[in-house]
Amino acid sequence: MPSAASCAKNCTTHPTTGPGNHPLPSDKEHAMGTVSTTVNVSGMTCGHCVSSVSEELEALSGVEKVDVDLKAGGISSVTITSSEALSFAEIGEAVAEAGYLVVATEA
Structure with missing residues (x-):
């Protein structure tokens, strides 16, 4: 599972952190459900x-x-x-x- 850091390097279409600077789920996590x-x-x-x-x-x-x-x-x-x-x-x-x-x- 990619970390928020690796997602940040490879993805510019969505933020990597949410409120309180908590990592958002990666696209892979969304796909897995x-x-x-x-x-x-x-x-x-x-x-x-x-x-x-x-x-x-x-x-x-x-x-x-x-x-x-x-x-x-x-x-x-x-x-x-x-x-x-x-x-x-x-x-x-x-x-x-x-x-x-x-x-x-x-x-």
């Missing part, structure tokens, strides 16, 4: 909680990245980027293994 899944998790209160949940989710097949928006003592939002679709059952099991609970979004 990724799936983004967001779930709500209750019970997380600190960075250790985030690490535990992230570690369990990153162990799932195909998971490339886990982003957590921690709401200490509330419902935190967890976005999982993967190369293939993940079932909510396997996500729920991984979160439970870390000691937390996936909860439904409020309507």
